[in-house]
Amino acid sequence: MAENAESAARTGPAPARLALRTADLDEARSAIGTMYYDPRIDLLDSRRPLDTDFSMARLGPFTVGELCCGADVRMRFEDLRAYHVDLPLTGRLAWRQGAQQTRLATPDRAAVFQPEGRTTLERWDGACRLLAVKVAPEALVRHLELLVGDSLRAPLRLAPTMDLTAGPGRSWARLVRLVTDEIDDDHGLLRQPLLAAELQDSLLTGLLLATGHPWREALDRPAPHGFAHPVKRVVEVIRGRPEHPFTTTELAEVGGVSARWLQEVFRRQTGTTPMGYLREVRMERVRDELLRADPAATTVSDVAYRWGFGHLGRFADKYRARFGELPSQTLRSR
Incomplete structure (x- = not known):
């Protein structure tokens, strides 16, 4: 039986939430299927009963959650149809996708999954508590196109692991941790439209900076000098509608330039970033x-x-x- 189950759908920036504490395999399967993907779940040690503790929420193109099964399990999924990252806080997660070899996710290294390919969590150990991040593929691809200022001419494939010990990976993990900590706060930042939109934008950009992919180096190249008109247009839009929950990528669309170009040229011409000017x-x-x-x-x-x-x-x-x-x-x- 479930000890505590909550599911609340809210309006505005507040995410749909589902929290569950249960020893029932069917309830655990239903909760994961509702918020992420339909799994097949097997207990790997019958002597240790299931003791799931799930807290999950939807936020724009993301589903984020903190999950622990309390017992060693195997989970199998068909195509995820989304990008997905599992970031263990404790314990270990053995996994594979498609024809890849089995890999190990730990608190030092996250598992990164593609939208296509059968996915198996070979052993999610009972001591492994993790942050699970599902990302709508169309949102991530569009965000990358806005950052580089061009359409992608090949599918976006992310590297299968992410280093969480330093650099962008560690920073992105901290940002995910912030979001999961805010899930149950009805008066927190996720309920504030102006901040929630910016936070979603940062999660998309951070993921693209923290993982390997064919466009990763392009994100580090300096933007070329350009005309001032896009900056002027963005300034006009900001001053006309400062109450709107703008993000950098949305303002780049307004200016008709890439987000990277807008960031750098806007700073050169105004002394601050587009979001700094908005503030x-x-x-x-x-x-x-x-x-x-x-x-x-x-x-x-x-x-x-x-x-x-x-x-x-x-x-x-x-x-x-x-x-x-x-x-x-x-x-x-x-």
Whole structure:
């Protein structure tokens, strides 16, 4: 029987969630099938009962979760039809896909799966608690096209493993950890549209930087110099709709350039990044609201949070550096 099961679908940026603690094999199979893929599950040691602990959520093109089976199991899947990464926090995971040899995922090395190819988790040991990340393939491919500024002329195949000990892999794992920690927080950053969209964008970019693929080197090349018109267009759009949950890739589409080009040329021409400029404009809007607000009916935190500033202390420091006073002083000046 399930000890605790929760499934909640919400509107806006909040993900659909499913949490499950159970010793029932069919319930575990159904939960994984609902959020990820339909599995066949076998217990490898009948002396050790199943004790699953799943917490999973959907966020845009991602499904993320923290999962542990509590017993050694084998899982088999047909084509996943999605990119997928398993990042063990503890224990080990033996796996293979298609005709590849069996590999081992550990807290130092993640397993990276392609959308096609029969997938087998040969032994997911009972001590292995992992972060599981499913990525919609169309979202990842489109994101890469925006980053390099060109259509892909071959299928995107990711390297089968990711180094989690240093560099982009370790950073991306930390970002995934942040997202999974926020799943159950009804007042956290995943419920804030302006931040959730940027976080999804960062997860896509981070994955493409943390894994090997034929376009990986292109992501490190400096962008060529270009005309200023795309930057001007992006500035106009930001100033016209700062309340929109823009991402770098969406702004690159607005400018008709690659995201990499926009990042570098925008910084050369304005001294900041597109997202940095967006935050500056939003801070101006916060100040405008505080100047007009009734101190008895308004709080700084409510206004700041509405404009996408989730860390109030950091926001106050930047606000004072920009305007020479604390936001609370602006509010009381009315």
